[in-house]
Amino acid sequence: MPARLKLFLPLVVFFGLALLLFRGLQLDPRELPSALIDQPFPAFSLPSLASGETLNVEALRGEVALYNIWATWCYTCRVEHPYLLKLAQQGVPIYGVNYKDEPEAARRWLAELGDPYRDNIVDQKGTLGLDLGVTGAPETYLVDKRGVIRYRHVGEVNERVWKGTLEPLYDELLREDS
Template identity: 45%
Template structure:
């Protein structure tokens, strides 16, 4: 009896592990799980104090805004540009922070792909971005009227992410 149980144990372990991996894969395909994702430390915390040419942390109060880190050298930012333009047309206040980007290059990028930003800041050394815990561009943050970070999206914003995640949050914090 015991011996048979011991023989079955490896199969049991394999079954449980296989089930776990399958669940991870499913969630990864559904986009609800990213094994490489770095969780943001800013969620439900105030924006780190900063002052950049074009934008300071004190400007992020009074109404909910989206802050989008981008760069002209960033390919996913091109992919994201139409989604941001749609947000602008929908009247969502969007502030841009150009990450490690030459001003001329940023300006050329915006005239080519459209300028969705109500305000534009430049973080040439990329130092403010580190205070935000930025891992790459593009990244988008939702700041509520009290200057508290409520949401972060890593990588290009997709229309699906906007309808499924951003719009409900914008309604909640409006």
């Protein structure tokens, strides 16, 4: 009997392989884990978009917040914008990183479309973006009370992403001790 069963081995191997490859088909190869997960938010010293004052990483620490990488040249950011406004209304702290953009254009955009951000870091040269491992806009980082990056979302934040992924994590981080 065992010899008989052995005949089925190639079939079993085949199905195992087929399952593995089928799973692979459904994965998005662009969805990379950030190298900065569980790392502190990188240090920076950059001007604020609204006030022009210099911002640094310590000044923004202390609460669970979203850091949204955006730019006026980024079309998806415009699509994402209304949802960020909605989140801000719900009381979710969102900081903007205005990535490789013209500050003047960015100010106009916020005046026109509304401003969901607590504050905006002007990253005109993309140096903070580089330290964050940003590959493009929009990207959104979830940072905990200690200033540690806990999650990165590449692409638009919308209802599905917020309800499905970000909000459960956000609520969990809120319950954590600082």
